[in-house]
């Protein structure tokens with residue numbers, strides 16, 4: 204960062220440089236911290252360990268080379284949305300796409316949150332829900348999970364009723380805990396919002412749904428206050444592209460399109476999302492092998508003395524050791540980077556390991572055994 208005095212160069216006679224002042228409501232905001240350290244084994248950001256197949260890149264670059272680069276992209280992303288709709292078994296009018304599901308969530312909050320409105324989150328969960336809420340001026344109401352990170356559906360429904368949040372976030376499988384929310388909990392919250400006099404919306408973040416036993420997408424219908432957000436970043440091995448989407452009632456998709464910046468989704472991004480859907484077989488193979496590895500790593504963690512591993516329906520596992528911070532440092536020294544939650548509220552001594560390739564998982568397990576023994 205440049206200090207204010209560094210801006211006052213020669214010939215600058217503007218006087219004392221004060222610089223802009225950020226919004227009062229953002230004064231205690233912290234950025235998104237997930238350190239990117241250069242080590243041999245990086246298992247910290249839940250990406251896929253496998254790139255898309257070479258045929259994907261061939262098909263995508265061929266499409267990009269034929270694109271009208273001098274024209275703005277299709278604002279409605281029709282090709283991508285209809286391909287996605289077909290893949291998901293939903294009408295294209297119920298699909299909204301953006302630059303990563305984070306932009307989907309931001310657009311939802313710009314539309315249905317904002318000043319004077321609130322979003323309910325159940326912690327611990329994905330930090331960006333509360334973060335994006337604050338950035339959009341939305342008040343954050345925090346509900347608590349049980350010590351084992353499960354959500355008590357009755358208290359969740361009570362909060363929806365008592366606090367009357369405009370937006371409710373639920374993440375399933377949850378990040379960073381990995382736990383799959385039962386369908387009944389999602390149904391109970393949607394029903395309560397629908398029955399409430401004050402309108403509201405449940406956003407189910409399904410960034411990891413393909414690794415889990417069920418999805419709320421089939422509950423989305425016109426008139427139901429439910430949106431399901433998905434991403435190409437994890438399962439589709441396309442984190443670098445920044446593409447996400449949500450399935451929502453048609454009226455909500457129309458409103459999101461009004462709020463999001465025009466032409467926000469570039470032609471190469473739209474084409475990447477469409478072309479990727481020709482390779483669903485490859486995706487299924489990747490998902491299956493990652494789930495097999497997840498179960499293997501989970502069993503190995505559970506067998507270790509001094510490790511508490513939490514059940515996961517995603518491509519990562521949360522675990523707790525006696526000295527989480529020391530364990531994290533030891534793993535890093537051994538060349539294995541995992542996500543450090545050891546000093547986070549509610550997540551004392553917890554670390555999260557992304558499932559990688561079998562040899563990366565072996566390296567992680569071997570390093571962990573060594574660290575715990577020392």
Ligand SMILES: *Cc1c(COP(=O)(O)O)cnc(C)c1O
Pocket residue numbers: 249302303304305306329374378408410433434435436437442445446447
């Ligand atoms: C990784 C992740 C996302 C993905 O965000 P993108 O912007 O699509 O990369 C969204 N939600 C959760 C819970 C995640 O863990």
